[in-house]
Amino acid sequence: MKLLFVYMNATMRGSFPIGLTNLASYLKSLGHEIEIFDTTFYLQYAAKNRNKVGEKFGLYKPIENPVAFKYLDSDAEIDLLKKIGDFKPDLVGFSILSANYYHAVEWSRKIKEVFPGLPVIYGGLHPSICPDQVIAEPSVDIICLGEGEYALAELLQRLNAKQDITAVRNLWVKQDGQIYKNPLRELISLDELPVLDWGLFSQQHIYAPLNGRMRRIGSVEFSRGCPYSCNYCSCTALRNLTVPQKYLRHKSIDRAISDLIVLKDKYKVEMFYFLDETFMSMDLNLFKDLARIYKREVGVPFYAMTHPHSVTEEKVKIVEDMGCYLMTIGIEVGNEKFRAEVLNRRVANTKIIEAFDLFHKSSVLPSAFAMIGLPFETRELIFDTIELFRRCKPATYSVGIFQPFMGSKLRQVCVDKGFYDPAGDTYEYPSDTSVLTMPQLPAMEIEKLYRTFMLYTKVDKNLFPLVKKAEDDDVLLAELIRQYQDVRS
Numbered sequence: 001m002k003l004l005f006v007y008m009n010a011t012m013r014g015s016f017p018i019g020l021t022n023l024a025s026y027l028k029s030l031g032h033e034i035e036i037f038d039t040t041f042y043l044q045y046a047a048k049n050r051n052k053v054g055e056k057f058g059l060y061k062p063i064e065n066p067v068a069f070k071y072l073d074s075d076a077e078i079d080l081l082k083k084i085g086d087f088k089p090d091l092v093g094f095s096i097l098s099a100n101y102y103h104a105v106e107w108s109r110k111i112k113e114v115f116p117g118l119p120v121i122y123g124g125l126h127p128s129i130c131p132d133q134v135i136a137e138p139s140v141d142i143i144c145l146g147e148g149e150y151a152l153a154e155l156l157q158r159l160n161a162k163q164d165i166t167a168v169r170n171l172w173v174k175q176d177g178q179i180y181k182n183p184l185r186e187l188i189s190l191d192e193l194p195v196l197d198w199g200l201f202s203q204q205h206i207y208a209p210l211n212g213r214m215r216r217i218g219s220v221e222f223s224r225g226c227p228y229s230c231n232y233c234s235c236t237a238l239r240n241l242t243v244p245q246k247y248l249r250h251k252s253i254d255r256a257i258s259d260l261i262v263l264k265d266k267y268k269v270e271m272f273y274f275l276d277e278t279f280m281s282m283d284l285n286l287f288k289d290l291a292r293i294y295k296r297e298v299g300v301p302f303y304a305m306t307h308p309h310s311v312t313e314e315k316v317k318i319v320e321d322m323g324c325y326l327m328t329i330g331i332e333v334g335n336e337k338f339r340a341e342v343l344n345r346r347v348a349n350t351k352i353i354e355a356f357d358l359f360h361k362s363s364v365l366p367s368a369f370a371m372i373g374l375p376f377e378t379r380e381l382i383f384d385t386i387e388l389f390r391r392c393k394p395a396t397y398s399v400g401i402f403q404p405f406m407g408s409k410l411r412q413v414c415v416d417k418g419f420y421d422p423a424g425d426t427y428e429y430p431s432d433t434s435v436l437t438m439p440q441l442p443a444m445e446i447e448k449l450y451r452t453f454m455l456y457t458k459v460d461k462n463l464f465p466l467v468k469k470a471e472d473d474d475v476l477l478a479e480l481i482r483q484y485q486d487v488r489s
Ligand code: B12
Pocket: 008, 009, 010, 011, 013, 014, 015, 016, 017, 018, 019, 020, 022, 023, 092, 093, 094, 095, 096, 097, 098, 099, 100, 121, 122, 123, 124, 125, 126, 128, 144, 146, 147, 148, 149, 152, 232, 233, 234, 235, 275, 277, 405, 406, 407
């Protein structure tokens, strides 16, 4: 069977998406003909380029070795229809996060107009957490909840054999005015997935910025799932779908290593990015084995993300020896009580500081994640975050304005407290803007602190009045950013 996936990515930010690549590689390995229509490199999305916003406010380092990407200046919708006409798929599958939902709907309506008999399936995070909304959309015939590999394989096999498709597990199927809602099946064993086939995508996806340099980066996973339940994260909703199965699982070391060797050689990977939700949380003995074999057989530097709780002296030595270049630790906010009560992240500041200090003593660069503009947050609380950043001194970091993403508990809190009106929500939130209306912290105040965050974390404290002035003075802001963006915090 022929399946055309539509990878909706309106950020102009590359990286081979793990979920869709796994899915496409798996179906290809079963003999299906798979093509991907990818929106990543269309110039029409330039305004949504998050990297550019981050660079402007000194939040990302300027790139020393820019890559000359080839962007497409044609119209993505016209190109998609042409692709369908040429490839003649038996099924079109949209892979979407919430941010892409309405854009995908525009396109699938158009597909139904031009190719009325062509079935359309939606999968990915948004249909998994908002199935009722998505199945009600007339241009969508089928939705997939949770992991798609086995479900799509069975669907394609049944479509090919012209068999009934209404009882395929993980799928909700609309047929003759009825909706068939099927339960979820067993989770896939990660060892059953074939080696990622990045050849299905534009090879430009291999280039990504890291700490001021563009590098050939391969996004991979060793484990899937997370033991925590932070209130601002949508992963928890995905995991809850699969209860009582254990969503948190990992590959066997043999399989992980053999895949990494293939990818390293085939795509000349300079650095691997382990997308595991919290890489260092794995069992100590497993970690030791993985590290020993990785160092010997793969030997490529890598970076990953982790929870501060997982950082111990022993584990830092292990990742250092394994060749880790950078580890991102979620600080999120600086006030311990606020972090526990609002974010449901119960970790002490002393533990966070200890984690950064351990990394500073090693050769691994510690990086940090943070958010500002959370519900109930005040200017003083944001300064607690700035203060903790000044103490932890991350080598690089990513700070974002909180957005009420679908599937996160905090979204509902924002709606209940009147901080956010979900009527007419497009799910697309510009990265330098707050969409909340909070009496104690107006959106404008959040945006000013976002623009000056880097400065407050780096300048000498006696310059704080000048930075405060720059909150309202774009010329001064640009000048200060120019002076301080290369200064190590
Ligand atoms: C890697 C990543 C990215 C990558 C790749 C995105 C992608 N589409 O894969 C990049 C950097 C591009 C990215 C960008 C953004 N991301 Co992001 N990202 C992640 C991250 C860290 C991992 C996702 C992942 O790989 N999951 C594992 C794979 C196996 O699961 P999966 O992709 O869902 O795929 C499976 C199923 O969904 C299904 N499936 C997927 N597609 C399809 C298609 C069909 C037809 C079918 C049948 C099935 C199916 O089968 C797959 C395999 O089993 C998650 C956080 C997390 N830990 O989950 C956030 C996350 C997904 N991102 C998020 C967000 C908000 C964004 C951004 C809006 C920016 C931002 N503020 O962070 C942009 C939007 C990008 C866009 N598409 O326009 C949110 C999504 C919230 C929501 N409700 O939509 C998450 C959950 C983080 C969070 N804040 O909670 N992101």
